[in-house]
Amino acid sequence: MSAAAPAVITPDPLPDTTGPRRVLVSSVSSDSHTWNLVFLQLLIEEYGHTVINIGACVPDDLLVAECRRHRPDMVVISSVNGHGYLDGRRLIARLRAEPDLAGLPVVIGGKLGTRGAEDGGHTRALIEAGFDAVFEDSTGIGEFRRYLAAPGTRALRGAGSAVPAL
Ligand code: B12
Numbered sequence: 268m269s270a271a272a273p274a275v276i277t278p279d280p281l282p283d284t285t286g287p288r289r290v291l292v293s294s295v296s297s298d299s300h301t302w303n304l305v306f307l308q309l310l311i312e313e314y315g316h317t318v319i320n321i322g323a324c325v326p327d328d329l330l331v332a333e334c335r336r337h338r339p340d341m342v343v344i345s346s347v348n349g350h351g352y353l354d355g356r357r358l359i360a361r362l363r364a365e366p367d368l369a370g371l372p373v374v375i376g377g378k379l380g381t382r383g384a385e386d387g388g389h390t391r392a393l394i395e396a397g398f399d400a401v402f403e404d405s406t407g408i409g410e411f412r413r414y415l416a417a418p419g420t421r422a423l424r425g426a427g428s429a430v431p432a433l
Contacts, residue, residue, distance in 0.1 A: 291339035295354035341422030344375040351379035359397040372422035376402030
């Protein structure tokens with residue numbers, strides 16, 4: 268007897284896009300985990316976008332330089348080691364202080380504190396620090412899928428404002 272076929276999740280096509288966008292995926296300086304970055308790359312590519320994955324343990328200065336080099340439409344930051352909350356706040360302050368990068372859409376997600384997937388208390392502070400949206404594990408990946416497909420997501424549609432993350 269053959270096993271049941273695994274369920275395949277097919278994302279909705281992106282309506283009203285003018286073409287695939289360029290998304291830069293990165294971790295933060297302290298975080299050496301890599302499969303989270305591979306997962307995000309594959310997920311975002313499913314939506315038809317081009318991903319530039321600059322990997323783990325990325326110093327803030329290197330992220331700034333890579334943003335200037337690649338000029339992405341959106342930056343997706345991932346961290347799972349428990350320091351993402353601290354690294355993320357420092358990183359977004361750095362990016363927002365650069366006049367040419369201050370308006371770049373930047374989101375962050377993962378296990379951002381030291382309590383793993385149960386930790387869901389960092390969203391407001393990270394939004395106030397300057398992120399466009401925050402996707403803590405406690406909310407599930409569905410929120411990020413909706414963000415990628417939402418007509419109002421400014422990074423991916425080139426118009427309107429970002430979907431509120433609160
Ligand atoms: C493999 C692993 C390692 C490997 C990493 C190797 C590698 N090349 O990646 C090694 C051994 C190096 C390692 C080291 C450490 N690890 Co580790 N590691 C893991 C482990 C077992 C699996 C991680 C993994 O690959 N998962 C698969 C990927 C696909 O999933 P994910 O990482 O969970 O990411 C998902 C979500 O977080 C989410 N997500 C992530 N980012 C983003 C971003 C956005 C925008 C969105 C929407 C979603 C999203 O989507 C992903 C898919 O669902 C986890 C425990 C576990 N079972 O998850 C611990 C774990 C992540 N590690 C942990 C810790 C503490 C460490 C160390 C600090 C341990 C130590 N004391 O040295 C170091 C940190 C090193 C560093 N400098 O960062 C903790 C983090 C705890 C926390 N945040 O509360 C975990 C959760 C283990 C635990 N339960 O304590 N680790």
